[in-house]
Amino acid sequence: MDGRTRRWAGHREARRLELVDAAVVAIEEHGPEVTTEQIATQAGVSRPGLYRHFDGKDDLQAAIAARSVERLVTELEPVWRPSGKPREMLERAISAHLRWLSEHANVYHYLKRNSLPSSEESExxxxxxxxxxxxxxxxxxxxxxxxxxxxxxxxxxxxYGVVGMVDAAAAHWLDEPHGADVGALGAQLTEACWAVIRVSVGSRVVEALDQVGAESVS
Incomplete structure (x- = not known):
């Protein structure tokens, strides 16, 4: 691949990302039932112009899903950079997840509606x-x-069990909060996850975990 070809490929990728970000904005505004026309309008292009950068609707939906997952993973920064006591890290990570869901509910519902696996190999x-x-x-x-x-x-x-529990509980809460706010649900899930950890690894390990970072808060 020569320099000109690489520059063109980079330009196409950058433009594609701009269109995906515009699509996410349209979903936030119009909800999970957003139309391709609404996405194209938000992006400032025609419907055919939009699809010049994607191999059909499935490719567009997959790109939106990938971008949304990337943003959510970024929100979970407390998980990737451990600091402080483990229980506090757990609480921060759960809070970040719940906050992202509550602030981007339309995107989450869009992903549920449109990002289903098309084969046994896909996710x-x-x-x-x-x-x-x-x-x-x-x-x-x-x-x-x-x-x-x-x-x-x-x-x-x-x-995998703890993350699955948090994800399932958060998804249900988003649809049916039953009066619980983000703070209350976060506290409940933190307590539940910590209890699972305590049972799974034993009291001695939990006592060791409780001491991690203690000197920084004493």
């Missing part, structure tokens, strides 16, 4: 983000980033 956007977060948490449990090294045979089921 939905929600499955993808659960997998990404779970894998990171499992690795930190194994390598001791959270304050104690946990055997892989315990760390992986624990990480």
């Amino acid at each position: 939905s956007a929600s499955t993808n983000v659960r997998g990404v977060v779970s894998a990171h948490v499992a690795q930190m449990l194994v390598d001791g980033s959270l304050g104690a090294e946990i055997p892989p045979e315990r760390a992986h089921p624990l990480a």
Whole structure:
């Protein structure tokens, strides 16, 4: 690939990202039932002009899903850069997840409606983000980033189970809050997850985790 070809490919990719970001804005404004025409209008192009950058509707939806997952993962910064006591990190990560869902409910519902797997090998956007977060948490449990090294045979089921529980509970809350606000749900999920961790790894490990970062707050 020569320089000119690389520059053209870079320009096309940048333009495609601009259109995806415009699509997300349109979804935020018009809801999960947003039309292609509304997306094109938000992007300042015609419908055919929009699809010159995508291989049909499925490609556009996949790009929107990928961009939304990228933004959500960015919001979960507390998970990727451990600091302070593990329980506090857990609380911050859950709060970040709930905050993103509450602030971008239309995008989340759009992903649920339009990002379903088309084959056994593919993933939905929600499955993808659960997998990404779970894998990171499992690795930190194994390598001791959270304050104690946990055997892989315990760390992986624990990480995937806790992340799955939070994701399922948050998705249900978004549809049916039952009077709970973000703060109340965050506190409840933090307590539930910490209880699961305590049972899974044992009291000695939990006591060690409780001491991590204690000197920074004393």
